[in-house]
Amino acid sequence: MFDALAERIQSTLEKFGRKGRIDKETLEKGLREIKLALLEADVNYKVVSNFISDIREKALGAEVVKGVNPAQQLVKIVHDELVEALGGEEAKLNLKNKPAVILLIGLQGSGKTTTAAKLANFLKKQGKKVLLTSADVYRPAAMLQLKKLGEKIGVPVFLEENEKDAVKISKDALKKTRDENYDVLIIDTAGRLHIDEELLEEARRIREETNPDEVLFVIDAMTGQEAVNIAKAFNDAVGMTGIILTKMDSDSRGGVALSVKGVTGKPIKFAGTGEKIEDFEQFYPDRVASRILGMGDVVSLVEKAQQVIDEREALSMQEKLLSGEFTLEDFRQQLRMIQKLGPIQQIIRMIPGLGSQKVLKQVQQAIDDKKLKRIEAIINSMTPEERRNHAIINASRKRRIAKGSGTSVKEVDALIKQFVQMKMAMKQMRKMQKKMAKRGRKFPFPFF
Incomplete structure (x- = not known):
């Protein structure tokens, strides 16, 4: 972005x-x-x-x-x-009350419904009992979309599909939240293609009747400066406590993120970083600033790794790497771990020293998500025996592997050569580790 x-x-x-x-x-x-x-x-x-x-x-x-x-x-x-x-300090959600009510507002097309599900999934992972509801009585597919997303993440969705009063739906959902002891209610409201008084009045009435702890304006990063003006209009008419920025993975210019706090006085609390439900994170101004200046963001990278990678699996992989027992099968598993972290470009930006634009372009030329997939395709085309013992892969086997993976013999050769070099480097690292252990010092192995 x-x-x-x-x-x-x-x-x-x-x-x-x-x-x-x-x-x-x-x-x-x-x-x-x-x-x-x-x-x-x-x-x-x-x-x-x-x-x-x-x-x-x-x-x-x-x-x-x-x-x-x-x-x-x-x-x-x-x-x-x-x-x-970008907002100064990290702005956390206010979830002190039980149940806490979160009202999502914004224009149509900003990604409110998907964001509602992403936020519900985020809070569910924190151990919160969450209920979703749709107060969009104008867009027929809105309720169905939220229902499907709720099923996907395992979060219940309260719907009154034949009800045409958005305020009544919100009040009924709040009653259910209280009756069934939910921790959080997330209300997805209707949007329009532009600001109109009817939209603002409905949002005001829902706010008055549900008394939400958070009113979050969902803003599309690709909308540009106009989105900031819209956010200000909503804040002036309805009032809000924070902002959720969507499509932060887009190639938009970034003006929204840098402008919205200064114009509205409200902080960005969350950011959508991709299309998947999991592509949603808290917004940390200091970390984003570091990325802009090419300083990396190790904290976010570690947090992401802890969420998607099993610690025991990672430690087992580390031991195999250092012991020299690492096979192409293990290498494939390592690639899959890396891919769980997200697009390789996002990962590179978080690594100190690689975040600068010059280095970033060089690294991207050397490796990208397509190349990782081609490497995995090559390994997938090998037999289990070949994956466990690369030494048996002769010329005829290489031709078969290349044909099966849709690659060239040259690419198969390059992968095996890189794998052998990596194993040799790991052996050297193991020797260094043993030397340092004799001196009573711990060798820091940087693996996830």
Whole structure:
């Protein structure tokens, strides 16, 4: 989502890194480039002006820290200002009351219904007993869509399909929530293709009758600056406590994320990062700022790994790697673990040192999701015996494997060569581990 913006800002900051000191003239040139980058990313003009003004003030007034060059200080200032523009501290859901009521509002097409299911799934994983309901009485498929999504994630959905009063549906759902001791009720409301008074009035009435703990505006990141104006209109008319940003995995310019807090005063609480139900996460301004500046995001990567990868399986794989018993069968399992984390580009962005746009492009040229799938196809075309003992794979076997996987003999050769090199590297790592163990030191093996 922030690729173009990240590339411009990183390129500008790299120029400062080549200078021993930063004078006022140099700073102003850099700030002009950052300002243009933000405006081209469709960030609100007022937000941009405040952002640049704050950087200028802090950069010119910053005391020189011993051991830290001026360019590093500037990166720190830009990072802090990005965090502030994105909302400052992490904004958590208010779930103190039981039952807690969460009202989702927004325009049609923003992804409210899917987001309702994603949020329900997120809360269910936290041990919450969740009930979903649809108060969209205008779009015939809305209730059916929510029902199917609820079945998919194992969360009950309260529906009154013949009822035409959205407020009554919401009140009845709240009664069921209380009667059956649910922890959270999520209400999916109707949207329109544009703002109208009828839509706003209905949302206001539902809010008055259900007294929600959270009113979350669902906003499509691809809508651009207009989405921020819509969010402000909803906030002024209905009131909201936070924002959920959808389609953060898109190639949109990122202006919504950087503008919405400054314009509405409300924080982004969650972000949809893909089409799958699991592609939904809490929004951490500091982590997103680090990604924009190419600093990576190890914390999010570790959290994601803990959610989708079995710890015992990972430790078993680590032991096999270090012991030299690692086979192509194990390698295939490792690839599947990596794919569970999401698109390889997202993973790379979270690794410190690989998050910069220059390195990112180089890594993407060397490896992507399609290449991972081709590697898995090659291994799948091998017999169990070949996967367990790659040494028996001769020329005729390679031709058969290539034909079966829709690849070339050259690709099969390359995979086996890389696998052998990896095994040799693991043996060296094992020796190093033993040496350090003799000295009473633990060798940190970076595996998930």
